[in-house]
Amino acid sequence: MSDVAHTQDSYLGPPYGLGAWLLTKDHKRIAILYLISITIFFAVGAMFAAGIRLELLTPKGDLWTSDTYNKLFTLHGVVMIFFFLVPSIPAVLGNFLLPIMIGAKDLAFPRINLLSWYIYIAGAIITLTAVFTGGLDTGWTFYVPYSTLSSHTAVTTAAVGVFITGFSSILTGLNFIVTVHRMRAPGMTWFRLPLFVWAMYATSLQMILGTPVIAITVLLVAAERFLHLGFFDPSLGGDPVLFQHLFWFYSHPAVYIMVLPGMGVISELVAAVSRKQVFGYSFVAFSSLAIALIGFLVWGHHLFVSSQSIYAGLVFSILTMLVAIPSAVKTFNWTATMYKGAVTWDSSVYWVIGFLGLFTIGGLTGLFLAAMGMDIHLSDSYFVIAHFHYIMVGGSLMAYLGGLHFWWPKMTGRMFNDTLAKASAVLVFIGFNLTFFPQFVLGYMGMPRRYHAYPDEFQVLNVLSTAGAGVLAVGYLLPAFYLTYSLFKGAKAPANPWGAKGLEWTVPSPPPTFNFESDPVVNEPAYNYNPGREVHVG
Amino acid sequence: MASSSTPLETGAQGHAHNPNLQHHFYSMSQQLEASTLGMWVFLVTEIMFFGGMFMAYIVYRITYPEAWVLGSHHLNVGLGALNTGVLICSSLTMALAVRSAQVSSRKGQIVNLILTIVFGATFLVVKFFEYKEKFEHHLVPGPHFDMTLPDAGQQQLFFSLYFMLTGVHAAHMIVGIGLMLVILTMAIRGRFSSEYYTPVEISGLYWHFVDIVWIFLFPLLYLLGAHLAAHGG
Numbered sequence: 001m002s003d004v005a006h007t008q009d010s011y012l013g014p015p016y017g018l019g020a021w022l023l024t025k026d027h028k029r030i031a032i033l034y035l036i037s038i039t040i041f042f043a044v045g046a047m048f049a050a051g052i053r054l055e056l057l058t059p060k061g062d063l064w065t066s067d068t069y070n071k072l073f074t075l076h077g078v079v080m081i082f083f084f085l086v087p088s089i090p091a092v093l094g095n096f097l098l099p100i101m102i103g104a105k106d107l108a109f110p111r112i113n114l115l116s117w118y119i120y121i122a123g124a125i126i127t128l129t130a131v132f133t134g135g136l137d138t139g140w141t142f143y144v145p146y147s148t149l150s151s152h153t154a155v156t157t158a159a160v161g162v163f164i165t166g167f168s169s170i171l172t173g174l175n176f177i178v179t180v181h182r183m184r185a186p187g188m189t190w191f192r193l194p195l196f197v198w199a200m201y202a203t204s205l206q207m208i209l210g211t212p213v214i215a216i217t218v219l220l221v222a223a224e225r226f227l228h229l230g231f232f233d234p235s236l237g238g239d240p241v242l243f244q245h246l247f248w249f250y251s252h253p254a255v256y257i258m259v260l261p262g263m264g265v266i267s268e269l270v271a272a273v274s275r276k277q278v279f280g281y282s283f284v285a286f287s288s289l290a291i292a293l294i295g296f297l298v299w300g301h302h303l304f305v306s307s308q309s310i311y312a313g314l315v316f317s318i319l320t321m322l323v324a325i326p327s328a329v330k331t332f333n334w335t336a337t338m339y340k341g342a343v344t345w346d347s348s349v350y351w352v353i354g355f356l357g358l359f360t361i362g363g364l365t366g367l368f369l370a371a372m373g374m375d376i377h378l379s380d381s382y383f384v385i386a387h388f389h390y391i392m393v394g395g396s397l398m399a400y401l402g403g404l405h406f407w408w409p410k411m412t413g414r415m416f417n418d419t420l421a422k423a424s425a426v427l428v429f430i431g432f433n434l435t436f437f438p439q440f441v442l443g444y445m446g447m448p449r450r451y452h453a454y455p456d457e458f459q460v461l462n463v464l465s466t467a468g469a470g471v472l473a474v475g476y477l478l479p480a481f482y483l484t485y486s487l488f489k490g491a492k493a494p495a496n497p498w499g500a501k502g503l504e505w506t507v508p509s510p511p512p513t514f515n516f517e518s519d520p521v522v523n524e525p526a527y528n529y530n531p532g533r534e535v536h537v538g
Numbered sequence: 539m540a541s542s543s544t545p546l547e548t549g550a551q552g553h554a555h556n557p558n559l560q561h562h563f564y565s566m567s568q569q570l571e572a573s574t575l576g577m578w579v580f581l582v583t584e585i586m587f588f589g590g591m592f593m594a595y596i597v598y599r600i601t602y603p604e605a606w607v608l609g610s611h612h613l614n615v616g617l618g619a620l621n622t623g624v625l626i627c628s629s630l631t632m633a634l635a636v637r638s639a640q641v642s643s644r645k646g647q648i649v650n651l652i653l654t655i656v657f658g659a660t661f662l663v664v665k666f667f668e669y670k671e672k673f674e675h676h677l678v679p680g681p682h683f684d685m686t687l688p689d690a691g692q693q694q695l696f697f698s699l700y701f702m703l704t705g706v707h708a709a710h711m712i713v714g715i716g717l718m719l720v721i722l723t724m725a726i727r728g729r730f731s732s733e734y735y736t737p738v739e740i741s742g743l744y745w746h747f748v749d750i751v752w753i754f755l756f757p758l759l760y761l762l763g764a765h766l767a768a769h770g771g
Contacts, residue, residue: 105562108572174579182572183562212583216590220702228680229698231594236691236698237605242597246590514561 009512010413025110026513031096032411033117034087039480041083041124046473048076053435053466061453069452070137071153077140078158082165083124085396086254089261090172090207091120093403094200096411098176100504100511101194103185103520108178116171123165130154130161139450141251144232144243148224159222166215169257173207176200185503187522194502194526195271195284199264202288206253206260206295214250217243241306248299256295258392259359260288262399263330266355269402270334272500273349274341277527279333287326294323304375313372320370327363331356346498347421351402354429358394362387365440380450383443386436394432401428401479408483409493413510416486420478427475434468501527558734570736577740581747584710588751591706595699595758602696603766605689609696610763612677614668618760621664625749628657636742639725639735647725647738651718654745658715665708672697700759707755710748717741 011028014020021029051072055063064072095113099106107113130136134154138147147155180193180201221243223229230236232243271278278284300308300316308316334356343349365387368374378384401424409415438461447458454462496505503520504511524531556566563569599606631653638646676684679698687693721741724730730738757765 108562109576110560110562112576170583174576174583177579178572178576181575182568208579208583209586212587213590216587216706219706220590220594223698223702229702230679230691230694231698231702236695237598237602238695239597239601242594246593249590519564 010508010510011513012413012510013513023114025106025114027095027099027107027110027113028411028511030113030117031092034091034095034120037117037121037124038084038088038092041079042476045076045079045084046476048072048079049469050473052076053469055452056454056462057466059454059456059459059462064452066452067137070139070450071135073450074136074139075131078127078136078162080392081140081254081258082162083120083127085258085392086169087120087172088258088396088400089265089403090176090200090203090257091116091168093196093265093400093407094176094203094261095172097407097504098179098197098200099183100507100515101197101502102180102183103188103503103516103522104179104183105514105516107175108183109175112171113175116168116175119171120165120168123161123163123168125161126164127158127161130158133157141247142218142221143247144221144224144240145234147221148232156222156225159218159225163215163218163222166211166218169207170211170215173204173211176204177208180204185520185522189522191282191285192522192525193285195267195278195281195288196264198285199260199267199288202292203257203260203264205289206257206292209296210250210253210257213246214254217246217250220246241303241308244303244306245299248302249296252299252302253292253295255388255391256291258396260291262355262359262396263288265399265403265406266334266352267330268500268502269348269352269406270337271527271529272406272498273346273352274338274343275499275529276337276341277525277529279336280329281526283329284333287329290326291323294319294326298323301370301375304372305379317370317372321367324363324367331360331363344498347418347425348402348406348498350422350425350429351398351405354425355395355398355402357429358390358398358432362390362394365390378443380448381443382439382447382449385449386439386443389436389439394436398425398428398432401425404483405479406498407504408486409497410504410509410511412487412490413493414486414490415493415497416490417482420482424475424478424482427471427478429475431468431471431473431475435465435472436468438462438464438468501529556733558729558736566734570739573736573740574743577743581743584747584751588703588706591699591703592754595703598692598695598699599762602689602692605692606696607763607766608687608689609693609700610759610761610766612672612675612697613700613760613763614671615760615764617664617668618756621661622752622756624657624661624664625752628654628661629746629749631657632742632745635721635725636735636738639730639738640732642731644725644728644730647730648722651722651725655715655718655722658711658718662708662711662715665704669701672701703755703759707748707751710751714741714745714748717744 011026021033024030024033051064052069055061055069055072057063061069095107130153134152136151136155136158137153138151138155142155142159180197184193220229220231224231224233230238232238232240234240267278267284298316298320300312301320304313304316334352338352365383369378369384369387405416405421442458442461442465445458447454493509495508497509498505503516503522506520507516559566559569563572631650635647635650635654638644638650672678676682677697679694679701683690683694683697718741721738724737
């Protein structure tokens with residue numbers, strides 16, 4: 001990347017060299033380090049997904065043995081969740097943008113920021129070691145007693161890897177929280193913060209409160225396997241359901257850790273493409289906090305069929321449905337922002353609309369699963385698979401790609417081919433629906449998850465799904481080519497190519513090492529596109 | 539905290555330049571507030587981390603009160619009480635070390651930090667002998683656990699939690715002592731004064747937190763047997 005032309009003191013400028021990058025404390029360079037690493041892990045996770053879809057092309061389990069298939073879906077989940085989705089938007093876009101958006105020179109703790117990347121890499125290497133020393137076949141959920149007593153795969157190694165990676169997430173969250181509290185520029189009040197920052201703040205709260213619990217939980221699993229301590233072993237009187245409680249106490253909020261940043265990205269994009277202030281700014285801001293809060297109280301909906309008491313189930317069911325309120329607030333407000341907005345048909349709009357469509361379907365099917373009676377039928381079926389892919393892939397990944405495109409000129413100083421970007425967004429949207437919509441039907445018809453063979457009558461829908469995965473793959477590969485191409489041949493990006501509001505668009509592309517040439521002072525609300533009609537909040 | 543060697547000093551208007559001020563902060567007070575908040579947030583994550591184990595403890599204690607009484611009776615209350623005292627003393631010396639830094643007393647910092655390290659090490663030595671005793675009495679969970687005990691499986695569960703809780707706590711003590719050695723080295727070099735004492739202060743917060751965890755562990759593990767036996771669970 002060093003041959004990108006840049007202004008004298010651009011963060012991409014000197015010092016060059018691997019050492020200068022690997023020991024950098026600049027949040028922007030660390031974001032690039034994360035970008036490269038998570039892209040690699042996305043490719044790895046996608047390979048595992050390809051293995052799954054190819055097996056499911058035919059009803060017979062003829063491509064892989066059932067053991068190999070178990071490892072494929074486990075590793076797909078572990079890699080995509082812990083090494084791609086959780087760090088994706090926060091560690092790449094958040095790292096790069098959050099300090100600039102609030103007018104700071106860096107995150108509060110630059111060295112801890114670098115440390116978090118090294119911890120991430122260490123955890124990733126240990127987890128990948130597990131892949132080559134027996135694999136992992138427990139599912140990404142590590143359910144006991146299978147994971148502690150029965151599995152002959154490298155559960156301990158993988159658990160230690162996930163444990164270590166968790167601290168990377170914790171440190172990122174900690175850094176963001178302190179940065180938002182203590183590093184805002186003069187005049188940057190809480191209610192002038194871009195909504196992306198609010199979303200990052202809410203995500204960070206979940207990271208610091210949830211991640212330690214999964215860390216100790218997988219540590220207990222590792223200790224149970226490795227040191228023969230018994231925590232969840234029924235033969236000692238231990239309770240495997242306790243594991244599920246502890247696991248989902250993190251892992252359900254983790255869903256919001258994955259989707260809240262995406263919502264933040266979409267808020268920015270919606271305002272920029274509509275040239276309007278986000279409708280109901282404070283509602284959108286507080287709905288992020290509401291999702292973060294309620295998100296901690298719903299983990300029990302993963303235990304509807306795990307011997308949980310029916311009364312606990314009822315409470316969890318109601319609380320789960322409550323999440324729909326702040327989610328709907330956001331969706332309606334985004335739509336209302338676009339309504340009568342001066343919508344510019346850049347590629348950004350395509351990602352936004354794709355996100356809105358897929359996230360809405362994902363959210364509404366979540367209500368099906370929150371209803372206890374329905375859930376007993378749909379539990380552990382492909383309906384669940386389709387639902388969470390609509391949220392995590394349709395929602396988060398679409399938003400991540402949208403955000404990556406939107407801020408790409410800022411990050412690299414180069415413009416990409418907008419037509420190809422639109423093509424990519426459309427391909428992803430079509431491919432995604434083709435892949436996962438049939439899975440709703442399959443799940444409803446009773447096809448269970450995690451089997452490598454299935455009855456013949458499910459084949460047509462599975463073929464459609466695999467074909468869709470092919471389209472999706474093309475949609476994901478396209479950006480890899482034209483974005484890389486833009487680094488070398490792309491037109492130089494102006495400071496504000498989209499005519500958007502926000503401090504990040506006031507600095508050169510790519511930004512200088514210390515972000516701002518002079519200390520910024522903020523004297524207007526966020527998204528002040530129509531100063532005559534500004535809405536004051538807070 | 540490493541001093542910055544950046545040419546950019548625009549943020550330091552109105553403040554005498556302090557070499558300990560990192561380039562991305564406007565002032566020393568902003569830097570202190572950020573670091574302190576950072577440590578508090580970290581301690582929140584630590585509470586959640588221990589919280590997972592305390593949750594397991596609560597669930598099993600309610601389910602198996604008899605086994606918990608039996609298991610608790612195997613623990614050495616005398617040594618536990620001794621360690622509690624040792625840690626409370628270490629918290630006092632830690633607080634005095636922070637105070638010494640705030641009043642720019644280098645000697646006070648060095649003496650109090652050394653005392654803190656000595657108390658911390660004493661705790662670990664006592665803990666080592668406690669573990670050794672459990673090992674000799676076949677109370678370490680796993681294949682060597684004494685299965686002739688009443689409610690052996692459930693007692694094994696108690697000892698699993700005992701070793702996990704105290705083990706993770708001891709690991710935090712070791713990290714804390716490492717941290718204190720770093721702070722001590724910096725104190726000997728005269729890095730801290732009333733102008734700049736952030737590292738001493740936030741390391742102190744960590745140290746007190748680790749002590750407080752023990753203040754919870756001691757009654758929950760050691761004194762519980764006597765309590766439950768006296769009040770019938």
